[in-house]
Amino acid sequence: MEEMHQVVVIGGGFGGLNTVRALKQAPVSITWLDQRNFHLFQPLLYQVATGGLSPGNIASPLRNIVKSQRNTRVLLAKVTDIVAPNRQVVLDEGGKIDYDTLVIATGAHHHYFGNEHWAEVAPGLKTIEDAIEIRRRVLFAFEAAEMETDPREIRAWLTFVIIGGGPTGIELAGSLGEIANDTLEGDFRSINTHDARILLIEGMDRILGTFPPELSSSAVKALSRLGVTARTGCMVTDIQPDSVTIKCGDRTERIETHTVLWGAGVQASPLGRRLAESSGARLDSAGRVIVEPDLTVEGHPEIFVIGDLAHFGHQTGKPLPGTASVAVQQGQYAARLIRERLRGRALPPFHFVDRGTMATVGRAAAVADLPGIRLTGYLGWLVWLFVHLINLVEFEDRLLVLIQWAWNYFTRNRGARLITGEAPAKKSEKIPVGVR
Amino acid sequence: MEEMHQVVVIGGGFGGLNTVRALKQAPVSITWLDQRNFHLFQPLLYQVATGGLSPGNIASPLRNIVKSQRNTRVLLAKVTDIVAPNRQVVLDEGGKIDYDTLVIATGAHHHYFGNEHWAEVAPGLKTIEDAIEIRRRVLFAFEAAEMETDPREIRAWLTFVIIGGGPTGIELAGSLGEIANDTLEGDFRSINTHDARILLIEGMDRILGTFPPELSSSAVKALSRLGVTARTGCMVTDIQPDSVTIKCGDRTERIETHTVLWGAGVQASPLGRRLAESSGARLDSAGRVIVEPDLTVEGHPEIFVIGDLAHFGHQTGKPLPGTASVAVQQGQYAARLIRERLRGRALPPFHFVDRGTMATVGRAAAVADLPGIRLTGYLGWLVWLFVHLINLVEFEDRLLVLIQWAWNYFTRNRGARLITGEAPAKKSEKIPVGVR
Numbered sequence: 001m002e003e004m005h006q007v008v009v010i011g012g013g014f015g016g017l018n019t020v021r022a023l024k025q026a027p028v029s030i031t032w033l034d035q036r037n038f039h040l041f042q043p044l045l046y047q048v049a050t051g052g053l054s055p056g057n058i059a060s061p062l063r064n065i066v067k068s069q070r071n072t073r074v075l076l077a078k079v080t081d082i083v084a085p086n087r088q089v090v091l092d093e094g095g096k097i098d099y100d101t102l103v104i105a106t107g108a109h110h111h112y113f114g115n116e117h118w119a120e121v122a123p124g125l126k127t128i129e130d131a132i133e134i135r136r137r138v139l140f141a142f143e144a145a146e147m148e149t150d151p152r153e154i155r156a157w158l159t160f161v162i163i164g165g166g167p168t169g170i171e172l173a174g175s176l177g178e179i180a181n182d183t184l185e186g187d188f189r190s191i192n193t194h195d196a197r198i199l200l201i202e203g204m205d206r207i208l209g210t211f212p213p214e215l216s217s218s219a220v221k222a223l224s225r226l227g228v229t230a231r232t233g234c235m236v237t238d239i240q241p242d243s244v245t246i247k248c249g250d251r252t253e254r255i256e257t258h259t260v261l262w263g264a265g266v267q268a269s270p271l272g273r274r275l276a277e278s279s280g281a282r283l284d285s286a287g288r289v290i291v292e293p294d295l296t297v298e299g300h301p302e303i304f305v306i307g308d309l310a311h312f313g314h315q316t317g318k319p320l321p322g323t324a325s326v327a328v329q330q331g332q333y334a335a336r337l338i339r340e341r342l343r344g345r346a347l348p349p350f351h352f353v354d355r356g357t358m359a360t361v362g363r364a365a366a367v368a369d370l371p372g373i374r375l376t377g378y379l380g381w382l383v384w385l386f387v388h389l390i391n392l393v394e395f396e397d398r399l400l401v402l403i404q405w406a407w408n409y410f411t412r413n414r415g416a417r418l419i420t421g422e423a424p425a426k427k428s429e430k431i432p433v434g435v436r
Numbered sequence: 437m438e439e440m441h442q443v444v445v446i447g448g449g450f451g452g453l454n455t456v457r458a459l460k461q462a463p464v465s466i467t468w469l470d471q472r473n474f475h476l477f478q479p480l481l482y483q484v485a486t487g488g489l490s491p492g493n494i495a496s497p498l499r500n501i502v503k504s505q506r507n508t509r510v511l512l513a514k515v516t517d518i519v520a521p522n523r524q525v526v527l528d529e530g531g532k533i534d535y536d537t538l539v540i541a542t543g544a545h546h547h548y549f550g551n552e553h554w555a556e557v558a559p560g561l562k563t564i565e566d567a568i569e570i571r572r573r574v575l576f577a578f579e580a581a582e583m584e585t586d587p588r589e590i591r592a593w594l595t596f597v598i599i600g601g602g603p604t605g606i607e608l609a610g611s612l613g614e615i616a617n618d619t620l621e622g623d624f625r626s627i628n629t630h631d632a633r634i635l636l637i638e639g640m641d642r643i644l645g646t647f648p649p650e651l652s653s654s655a656v657k658a659l660s661r662l663g664v665t666a667r668t669g670c671m672v673t674d675i676q677p678d679s680v681t682i683k684c685g686d687r688t689e690r691i692e693t694h695t696v697l698w699g700a701g702v703q704a705s706p707l708g709r710r711l712a713e714s715s716g717a718r719l720d721s722a723g724r725v726i727v728e729p730d731l732t733v734e735g736h737p738e739i740f741v742i743g744d745l746a747h748f749g750h751q752t753g754k755p756l757p758g759t760a761s762v763a764v765q766q767g768q769y770a771a772r773l774i775r776e777r778l779r780g781r782a783l784p785p786f787h788f789v790d791r792g793t794m795a796t797v798g799r800a801a802a803v804a805d806l807p808g809i810r811l812t813g814y815l816g817w818l819v820w821l822f823v824h825l826i827n828l829v830e831f832e833d834r835l836l837v838l839i840q841w842a843w844n845y846f847t848r849n850r851g852a853r854l855i856t857g858e859a860p861a862k863k864s865e866k867i868p869v870g871v872r
Contacts, residue, residue: 036855063624067622143512400840404836417473
């Protein structure tokens with residue numbers, strides 16, 4: 001009797017999830033590996049960071065997703081290496097797993113362009129823990145301002161700097177504007193939350209650089225209504241616990257702040273480098289694996305690399321963007337090709353179908369760049385809402401998120417604004433007390 | 437012009453919350469202090485620990501609770517000392533706040549009876565962080581068992597020991613039974629979750645010692661249906677990362693396990709001792725402040741101590757139990773007495789009206805000891821559900837919790853079973869990998 005074809009899928013994000021699901025009916029045995037026990041719906045992570053949703057709302061346990069998919073086993077493990085010649089992956093405690101086909105979808109993480117020490121002062125937003133840490137810092141800044149008596153320090157606590165004018169930066173800035181202007185209104189007795197300054201720093205000449213220019217300017221208008229100032233053409237040159245220094249053209253400016261959020265750069269997962277060493281795969285400057293037209297590694301048709309970790313340049317000459325929809329379609333393609341190969345057939349090269357991009361700008365406004373139509377404002381937001389809701393993996397999550405949103409929308413409240421983690425309220429961060 | 441009467445309330449639990457709310461119409465100026473920015477509905481904390489609810493569902497930001505109560509300001513601060521002769525509280529960064537009346541409601545925390553090093557191995561359940569840590573350990577134990585090949589180690593990972601047979605221990609044990617027998621059923625490929633052993637260790641001769649004996653035996657039966665074994669008359673003599681040692685009569689037994697949860701002892705907040713040093717208040721052996729019939733400290737009618745921190749022995753000779761309902765009623769009494777005093781009037785001594793106690797035992801069963809009636813099983817559970825829902829502070833929470841429960845009940849699913857925190861999946865804890 002022939003042994004079942006062994007597929008190993010690394011990563012529980014959009015790429016891995018869609019590979020595994022699309023192999024449900026295939027005559028293969030799948031091992032799905034991830035360090036975390038859940039799939040995270042990252043497009044809504046900023047809502048956790050700003051207290052609109054709870055972590056549980058946007059995360060689904062991997063085991064639950066494939067509960068009825070009997071050809072799949074889930075293992076909670078970190079992959080430390082790939083031995084391409086032996087067709088094996090190595091786990092962190094030394095275990096090894098054999099594969100006939102390997103799908104690597106381990107994504108990307110923050111990148112501080114050589115200033116990795118900024119990570120401590122300016123957290124990015126990739127994981128549930130990141131989101132909870134950002135939530136803690138933002139809410140704590142208002143608390144610290146309420147306790148403070150020195151006007152200059154109050155201003156520093158009420159200044160929020162977001163670095164990076166892409167969708168994540170926009171969404172964080174918009175939510176912060178909403179928090180300061182609506183949610184927390186009336187919560188404090190000494191400070192006025194409307195005094196909060198929210199600065200969005202972007203190196204290019206406009207925010208949302210991957211969107212059409214008119215959507216960028218529409219976003220700038222919507223943001224300014226929420227008290228967010230976009231500073232374009234400005235590079236960050238230094239970040240300290242009490243300030244950010246930016247350079248706009250020739251002018252250098254020091255902004256006093258205690259809350260800096262990072263939405264600027266990502267770098268591919270380190271597993272790309274391990275793969276390159278073992279298989280001879282080529283990497284681009286961001287550490288992404290340069291893949292063939294069928295998403296496999298040159299010389300290794302049994303190894304697929306998909307999602308944010310892949311550099312796919314065969315369609316437009318430029319790599320495809322690191323978005324959920326690219327990862328979803330690549331996961332589905334990889335699964336289809338695996339199935340076809342088992343029948344001795346091939347597939348035409350991968351082709352990404354762009355169904356548009358979107359970003360929200362605070363409460364009830366969004367920009368959407370869809371094929372044939374560009375939407376802004378309330379209509380853009382309704383489309384955004386619809387698309388994100390139907391894409392949440394679990395029905396329960398959809399229902400709870402819908403109710404939570406409806407509640408937040410009508411009451412302007414955010415129920416999940418808890419300061420948790422670390423030492424209770426981590427006072428080490430210099431919170432001066434000048435009460436009465 | 438006379439200055440407003442200054443009330444300082446320390447603690448955002450049931451006692452503090454009810455004092456503050458009941459003073460809404462009073463001609464006083466209130467400062468409400470807590471280290472955390474939210475009120476936690478502790479009776480449902482075990483649901484977070486077992487993945488049934490998200491932290492946001494059972495926590496309400498303090499600022500939101502008193503948003504429209506203009507006589508109250510909230511400060512996020514830790515109180516380190518009380519200077520009773522000066523009528524001042526001292527905050528951790530050196531700030532001081534004056535009071536005319538002080539209400540101390542800082543509760544209790546775990547107590548390991550001189551074995552404080554057990555805290556690391558056997559976490560208790562008092563805070564959101566505790567609940568998330570317990571959730572992480574429980575879910576991770578099943579993951580580790582799935583990876584393991586040594587039958588003895590598999591058995592150790594699938595053995596859960598809960599120390600303490602009071603309501604918290606019962607509720608944790610029941611939820612664990614539910615997780616092993618329903619929720620995770622079919623999630624794993626190597627292990628059978630029904631093999632999980634859940635042991636509930638109680639030093640007395642029966643569990644739920646504060647309930648009538650027939651409810652204890654009803655709970656034992658309900659628990660055993662969920663695979664929980666109650667071991668009564670057993671004292672814990674040692675806890676190690678891989679075992680618990682118990683002594684039942686003359687017999688000593690070593691149980692191999694990696695997951696131990698602590699529900700046995702609490703000790704009053706350390707602020708009680710500071711108060712005693714400053715005011716001459718007397719403490720009992722658990723560190724609680726022995727209060728007068730009107731809940732004030734002897735010789736200091738301006739200082740109230742309420743809730744778990746108070747030892748009120750004037751009603752039955754024994755101190756009142758450390759339950760939410762005692763704290764609620766004491767908070768309301770303190771507020772009423774403050775209002776009456778401002779009018780130059782007094783009140784009769786505090787009298788606790790016992791409206792009954794309840795504990796759930798897994799899915800759809802509970803024991804309830806109510807005045808005039810004792811309920812068990814499904815009916816007990818419906819009453820438990822109703823009472824807990826109407827007592828959640830915020831309407832939004834009530835709605836979301838109801839939907840989440842309905843979902844969990846009908847699908848036997850638990851959406852919030854995320855392993856988060858610390859290093860992803862904290863592999864340092866010896867997880868052996870023996871895959872294929």
